[in-house]
Amino acid sequence: MFKNLIVPVDGSDLSFKSLKKVAQLAKSGGAKITLVYVSDPLPPIAYADSTIGIPFSDAQHKKACESFAKKILKKSMEKIGKGLTVDMRHVFNVNLFEGIIETAKKAKGDVIVMASNTNTGLKGILLGSETHAVIVHSNLPVLVLG
Structure with missing residues (x-):
């Protein structure tokens, strides 16, 4: 059947709940799971009011995205459980x-x-x-x- 399931995760309850079904599907067919979390490469601007913006540097934004993605991917791995081959990818x-x-x-x-x-x-x-x-x-x- 399938050999490599590509599974986007976003940290939502729905995303985490679906991982039980994903694990069952992978186990039944002996498939690998590739989790993917996608971050926007463009840093946001936080507005203190309507005229002043506080920009985040590219480095700050990338570091924050990588930290958040790592948490989401780790929690996703925990939801999947042990006994399966899982690859984790964070992309921008x-x-x-x-x-x-x-x-x-x-x-x-x-x-x-x-x-x-x-x-x-x-x-x-x-x-x-x-x-x-x-x-x-x-x-x-x-x-x-x-």
Whole structure:
């Protein structure tokens, strides 16, 4: 079946809950899991009021992103549990979906497994936009867990 599951994580409850299903899927097929966390490479500007911005340096931003990603990936590993081969990747990309797809190519993944909410209507459309973008732009199959 699948040999390398590419699994984007974002630190949300939904993302963490889906990892149990991901682990079951990997165990049943003997697959490796590649976790990916995507950070925006552009540092934000925190506004104290409408006229003064406090910029973060690129180095400060990168350090903060790496620290946060490390925590998310570590917690994701804990949720998956022991007994599986897991690779962790932190990438920088302005577009989340592109970061996921590029990582899938570089890691030689054969399926992208994403969590998505079960909302319907407009709320479901808005909250599932990244999953939708991956489905539309990826050449790999995308398995969506609800």
